[in-house]
Amino acid sequence: MPISILMPALSPTMETGKLAGWNVKEGEHVAPGDVIAEIETDKATMEVEAVEEGRLARILIEAGTEGVAVNTPIALLLEEGEDESALEGFDTQAPAAPAKDKPAEEKPAEDKPAEVKPTEAAAPAPAPAKPAEEAGARLFASPLARRMAAQNEIDLAQLQGSGPGGRIVKADIEAAMRTGAPKAAPAAASAPAAAAPAPAPMDPNRITALYEPGSFTEVALDNMRATIARRLTEAKRDVPHYYLSVDCQIDTLLGARKRLNERLEDGRISVNDFIIRAAALALIRVPDANAAFAGDRLLKFKHADISMAVAIEGGLITPIIRKADTKSLAEIAAESKQLAEKAKTRKLQPQEYEGGSFSVSNLGMFGIKNFTAVINPPQAAIMAVGAGEKRAVVAADGSLSAATMMTVTLSCDHRVIDGALGARLLAEFKTFIEDPVMMLA
């Protein structure tokens, strides 16, 4: 039987991708490790390597096809000794999962010891990228239970289901009615569990109709654009943002940077490298702010993994300087340079841009004085960095002087970082930036 080559998931959150190109033709032999195709996701282009040896008998998904779902068969491989006849009647839609995964799947789930706690089953952890769903976590209840809860103003979210997989069933509602149920807020009662649907975006055709035909060209969303649109809409809609700004005097920093760059043999340290290190150290000093929102819990990180926003052709991506708190400025400089290069050529691996505990977005090089950034969930904060510029500064004694000032604005997720906590984080950051020798401590 031919072996199906399946669309790989290049990252845990990947749902679809573009099959950018085939590196082998039908009929060619492949060996394990050979690069057979290139897959483009919203974030990167990746190479698909052959796992099995054989002859690429049939390409099922043409190069350039977009939106190929993960685990779709993309090609069929024939093993040694098999000929084309083996392909006959082979359903190309066939296995949705790699063959080797099958035995595990065939085993009925119920065979596993029923140790899953009902609460866990009732609210499966959604993909980390979607805190929105966590906020209105899906609640499993029978239609009858939902109706009875609504009629009796019982808050389903407060109940533990006794049905299969923790589903809330009639018996649970009856038990709640007997024992004095947690009452739903009157407003919630009318809409049991079902979160209000998001307002539908405007019909594209109605939008184009607003403009004179021929006055524009249409550009289909590529994966990256579609992902940015979706993720950031979710973030701005579902994350309660608030903003804190502070001005930092960076003359000392600029002086230190100049001296360092004069002495370093290779590579240069940018202002942004200082910012990354300062942010990382500030997060370690204010560990409560070094956290992510995970629905029913917070994740507090032990290190500061700083995502740096990199503008690339057609969008942006945020590669991560891992454990930036443990790295020297020179190490950060070298790593950020390398990651930016890979980002621009779309060669980043998923593990190089997924995760991260905090983001830095710097538009200083474009002369932007200050701006606010949209949080990159599930992270809890993003720092928007403006340009360093000479400004008139009023000293404590009232005297005027010129100083190089840089405004940074922190966008915080209020579910994780309250105002005072955000202010403490920003104050620590300012301390490091204004007196960079502290970064050596």
Add this chain to the structure above:
Amino acid sequence: MSDQKFDVAVIGAGPGGYVAAIRAAQLGLKTVVIERAHLGGICLNWGCIPTKALLRSAEVIHLARRGKDFGFTIKDLEVDLGKIVKRSRTVARRLSNGVAYLMKKNKVTVIDGEASLKAKGLIGVTKDGAALADVEADHIILATGARARTFPHLQPDGERIWTYKQALVPDEVPDELLVIGSGAIGIEFASFFNSLGSKVTVVEIMDRVLPVEDAEISGLARQAFEAQGMTILTGASVEALDSGADGVTARIKLADGAEQELRTDRVILAVGIVPNTDNLGLEELGVKTDRGHVVTDAHCRTNVDGLYAIGDITQPPWLAHKASHEAIICAETIAGQDPHPLDANKIAGCTYCTPQVASIGLTEEEARAEGHEIRVGRFPFQGNGKAIALGEPEGLVKTIFDAGTGELLGAHMIGAEVTELIQGYAVAMTGELTEAELMHTVFPHPTLSEMMHESVLDAYGRVIHI
């Protein structure tokens, strides 16, 4: 056979026992099943399956006789009872062999012998009265089933007075037949022999046939049976049977107190079942019983540690599918899982008479008695295109909802193929769907199942096709 030690020993290989053995084996438990007669038990060998084979023959004969309704005639239709019975036995044997295969496939040890409990965790097995083996097991499942009930004045003789067992292998079609009891078993045999040409009289002590069914359905069934030529005597009881050389004389006490003598060729006793608990050693172990049936909890545990019971030996309903489901619950409980208990109210009952009857949940009467304010939906077969095309325009689909919550409390059907339809409502009840989901379900056209939809719509005044 040498003495052996098992994790699980199942006594009885009917639809409860053999399923329990398979499930236990699937869960990695070393399992033995001890059966004294046939793998598959009564169900496969002397119950559900062979009767369905007989009734299928009756149905085909019935259709053939109706040929002109469908545009053909069969001249000289000959019915060969011997071949009908032979087919039924072949079907039963094939399925029993299937169970043997399943036992082998699942590596379940099968012991052919009669079991009795010697002590906790110890079973003695005998064959033809001689000791065969001792079987040790941490968990023992009693699945010994039940047999036909008899009374001192209603004793089968195997010649003219039958139980289901002789009725399944008749040597001739009796000219006249008396069926005592109009539950599922009695009515199915009445229907079968009626189709083959017997003049059938049914005596039922309750005030209606199929007494567990909804009264309205029961009434329609009676009308249909009488239209087919059966004599139905309800509220009546057989006081005495006198078997003579040329037949049996039954003394029947009628509903009005009058007595009637009825001469008949054969009698079928179908007056209930008694659990097979004799000689099992239950009393010695102190196993709690209620009117002969073993008392169990929601996970099929008896009051004796390590001893379980499933199927007809326990509480009603006494149905094969209830036994099989308890088997799963029991095996999973033994394996340390926490299966969901059986809800006896959500078990469908099917009777394969002509017309078929199928039901689940509360009858209208029961629903009212439980204090529900109800909505009742009815949809007749004559409003359904498929039923008309099939030439089966008689029947009814009745649904009962709680008016307040929209809970489907019960469903009751009579007519062609309803035994195949009832599971739809079983799924709905198990999933706790309300009328809203049922109304929102798209039923395929043209099917009999559309009546299930229409009945729900009717309960809410929204029926389309009547």
